[in-house]
Amino acid sequence: MPKRTVDFREQLLEDLANPEEAALYLNAASEDSEEMLLVALRDIAEAKQMAHVAEHAGVAREALYRMLSKSGNPTYSSLRGVLTALGIRMCFAPVETLGGRRRRPAKARVAAGKSKHP
Numbered sequence: 001m002p003k004r005t006v007d008f009r010e011q012l013l014e015d016l017a018n019p020e021e022a023a024l025y026l027n028a029a030s031e032d033s034e035e036m037l038l039v040a041l042r043d044i045a046e047a048k049q050m051a052h053v054a055e056h057a058g059v060a061r062e063a064l065y066r067m068l069s070k071s072g073n074p075t076y077s078s079l080r081g082v083l084t085a086l087g088i089r090m091c092f093a094p095v096e097t098l099g100g101r102r103r104r105p106a107k108a109r110v111a112a113g114k115s116k117h118p
Helices: 008-016 019-032 034-047 050-057 061-067 076-086 106-116
Strands: none
Touching: 008 019, 008 034, 019 034, 034 050, 034 061, 034 076, 050 061, 050 076, 061 076
């Protein structure tokens, strides 16, 4: 009987070629651990051809493999280069605090205080 399933890895790499899918994958991996974030970046780099990503990031292909291994430790500038080569940018968001409440930014607290005292 012929095999009717597609190899999981092939499908994953095909999906990760889409920037929106890649960003969701990175977000999920970053919630897990630093190591998984690097593995996810490596998967996305493989989906977009590692040699091409390395060239655009300004690093050697072998260095890119090492940098994106579970034990890799990329510098900020090399990480930015890889993200740029992948067409992905970093975004920051506040962390939810215990109880589900976030603290208002200082600018908002100041603005709120000014509106009470004309």
